[in-house]
Amino acid sequence: MQRINWIDWVKAWCMTVVVFDHTPHDGSPFLLQFLAGTNLASFFFISGYLKKPSISQKESLKKYFYCLIIPYFIYNAIFYPYWIGKTYIEQGGFPSFSDCLKPIIGTLLGQLDSSFSCQLNGVTWFLLSLFAMHWITDACNHQKNGKVWMLGISFVAMIFYGLNKLFHFAPYLPFHGLVRCIPFFFIGNLTRQYGFLKETNLKKDFIISITFLSISLILFYWHIEESNIIIHITLYFIVCLFSVISIIHLWRCADRIKSQIIIYISIGTMVIFGLHRMIIGIIDFGIEKAMSISNISYEWYIAIMITIIALLICYPIIL
Numbered sequence: 001m002q003r004i005n006w007i008d009w010v011k012a013w014c015m016t017v018v019v020f021d022h023t024p025h026d027g028s029p030f031l032l033q034f035l036a037g038t039n040l041a042s043f044f045f046i047s048g049y050l051k052k053p054s055i056s057q058k059e060s061l062k063k064y065f066y067c068l069i070i071p072y073f074i075y076n077a078i079f080y081p082y083w084i085g086k087t088y089i090e091q092g093g094f095p096s097f098s099d100c101l102k103p104i105i106g107t108l109l110g111q112l113d114s115s116f117s118c119q120l121n122g123v124t125w126f127l128l129s130l131f132a133m134h135w136i137t138d139a140c141n142h143q144k145n146g147k148v149w150m151l152g153i154s155f156v157a158m159i160f161y162g163l164n165k166l167f168h169f170a171p172y173l174p175f176h177g178l179v180r181c182i183p184f185f186f187i188g189n190l191t192r193q194y195g196f197l198k199e200t201n202l203k204k205d206f207i208i209s210i211t212f213l214s215i216s217l218i219l220f221y222w223h224i225e226e227s228n229i230i231i232h233i234t235l236y237f238i239v240c241l242f243s244v245i246s247i248i249h250l251w252r253c254a255d256r257i258k259s260q261i262i263i264y265i266s267i268g269t270m271v272i273f274g275l276h277r278m279i280i281g282i283i284d285f286g287i288e289k290a291m292s293i294s295n296i297s298y299e300w301y302i303a304i305m306i307t308i309i310a311l312l313i314c315y316p317i318i319l
Contacts, residue, residue, distance in 0.1 A: 003263065005256075006200065006248075006251050006252040007046055007049070007266070008262050008263050009251035009254045009255075009257075009266075010042060010046050010247060010251045011046055011269055012265040012266050013247065013251060014039055014040075014042050014043040014046070014247075014269075015043075015265055015266075015272050015273070016265070016307060016311065017035050017036075017039040018039065018040075018043075018123075018272075018273070018276070019272065019276045019307045019310050019311060020035075020303060020304065021036045021039070022123065022276065022280060023280055023298065023306045024284065024295075024296060024298060024303070025297060025298045025299065025300050025302070025303035026297050026298065026299055026300070029300070032300065033220075033224065034216075034217060034243075037220070037236070037239070037240075038216070038239060038240045038243035038244075040126075040181055041181060041240035041243060041244050042247045042248070044133070044181040044182075044184045044188065045184045045185070045187060045188035045191075045244045046188060047130060047133070047188065048133070048137065048184065048186060048188025048191075049188035049189065049192045049197075050188075051134065051137060051185075051188075051192070053138075053141060054138045054141075056142075057135075057138060057139060057142065060134060060135060060138040061135060064130075064131050064134045064135065065131070068127045068128075068130055068131040068134075069127070069128075069131055071127060071270060071274065072124050072127040072128060073107070074274075075124050075127075075273075075275070076103075076107045076120045076121045076124060078121075078274070078275070078278070079120055079121035079274075079277070080104075080120060082278045083120055084100070087099070089285070102116065102118045103117075103118050103120035104120075105117040106118045106119050106120055107120045109172075110125065110128055110172045110173065110175075111124065111125050111172070111173045111174070112172055121274070121277060121278070122173060122277070123274075123277055124274060125172075125173035125174045125177050126177060126273060128174035129174045129178045129181065129182075132174070132178050132182075133181070133182050133185045136153065136182065137186065137189055140153070141189075147190065150189075150190070153182065154182065154183035154186055157178070157179040158179070158183065158233070158237055160179040161176070161179040161233065162229070162230075162233040164176060164179065165229070165233060166229060183237065184241070187241070187244075197252070200252045200255045202253055205249040205250070205253050206249070206250075206253050208245065208246075208249040209247075209249040209253065210246075212243075212245040212249070213242075213246035213250070216242035216243045216246055219235055219238060219239045219242065220235075220239045223235035223239050261315075264315065264318050264319065265311065265318075267318060268314060268315075268318030271314055271317055271318050272310075272311065276310050279310045279313050279314070280306065280310055283306055283309060283310065284296050
């Protein structure tokens, strides 16, 4: 499929924000909170937008098993020696056999934290959630009333998201990510099916971006007050939707600007997702040892520099 330049910009932006969010930085300014809370919605919108129709459910499961489930285990296997080394340094000795089993069990159970398991490479939850989204979307698209099914599933997902925020009944990262993001995956897929977002218009895209960003920021300021949980949860999805519209149209403004670096970051999103936590951990450890400090936390501008370094380390791997 021919590359769509503005999508490369959106994916590169979303991936950069993900790395930045996982870099330890001081405080939580309003804008940084906004980015952390809404960024994944844009990523899953684009994933849904790029999704190709499948011939059959069997074909879909096979394709996405190879594309998503196998990389999930590969990136956790790569992360495991790092976890052993990190645990050895923190505890002053090798972990026990039972402790060594916990991240393996946690990986098999979708990064589950429990008395008998723990997260390994926690950010890889997105691969499991993305696998489920592809499978559910294919199932809906093969139904006569598939769009109605998508609407119903989105409504149920939002309810489960709210219930989980209240009662924390599902500790699985993939489940929380699924119910939080699948409505935006559906919206992206339907946007492509209906042929929207084909033509760019710099002036129109810029006005739409600024308008929806302003509304989204205003609603987010209201949303972060959790005194009324119903309003808090309802506004979350509205804020994310408006943020997605803003981000999409903002980077459509850059459609004529081609950058090989942006293209490779876009191509390498899975590599960056799978490796960036380990890279950031190694950088943090090196700085902590060099400065004789522990539990380092950066100013936001230093965190941006660490983010760039992490991306630069991933760049030759992507190439």
